[in-house]
Amino acid sequence: MKKEERYHGSCLCGSVSVSANIKSKSVGACHCGMCQKWGGGPFFAVECGDQASFEGDENIAVFDSSEWAERGFCKRCGTHLFYRLKGEDYYAIPFALFEGHDDWEFSEQIFIEQKPTFYSFSEQTKNLTGEEVFAQYAASKE
Template identity: 55%
Template structure:
């Protein structure tokens, strides 16, 4: 995993800004039913480890989407800000909110077993089922 120096971005209305020094250059897509319900399609994210700082925190709403994860959004414009694993504060941030997308590679897709038939990405990626992804965590997560 290679990193860019400092990545910055903001929500659609600019009320919330994010910065990180740990942004992966590998973009991942999640096809799980919750991500598709949240955004109307797959969630395209970059991993930012636990290194994400936000300004405008009073405008961040948080939804506890499972026992192990929460989703953040701007309460003013509704932009998705993060998916965060609670056990290690690991942030997955939608790639589209960052100002710079140079050097990014669409690298993997998860919950490929939940991807609907009506769309398909042409990129060659690593693909994992939901069970394969959840089994990687200690202790294993259950959907």
């Protein structure tokens, strides 16, 4: 995909709608302990940068999950809506919220050292440890 495309979707009950420019059709999985606890397994998301907007704000609850990030969910149905870096408007949004994602690719796994040993995926992906994720993020800020 050469340019960002606008995608639309909603939570399970339809109380919150999302519209976002995705950076690519690459889906990543986060295996960190917080994502596992939040969703009962890995968090499968697409990066949306700062080009995400939501309708139904009155139905969105935000949990301050760390010093640097927060997680949003629908107050009515509990659907996970986003992971956001504070102060940067960087959104990672669950890919399944969006309509039309059949041609997307599973390309990256992060916090791979925290992945439980009882499952693995057959796709060949880029795999990063938590330390590598933080180092990559720090390098992008220089």
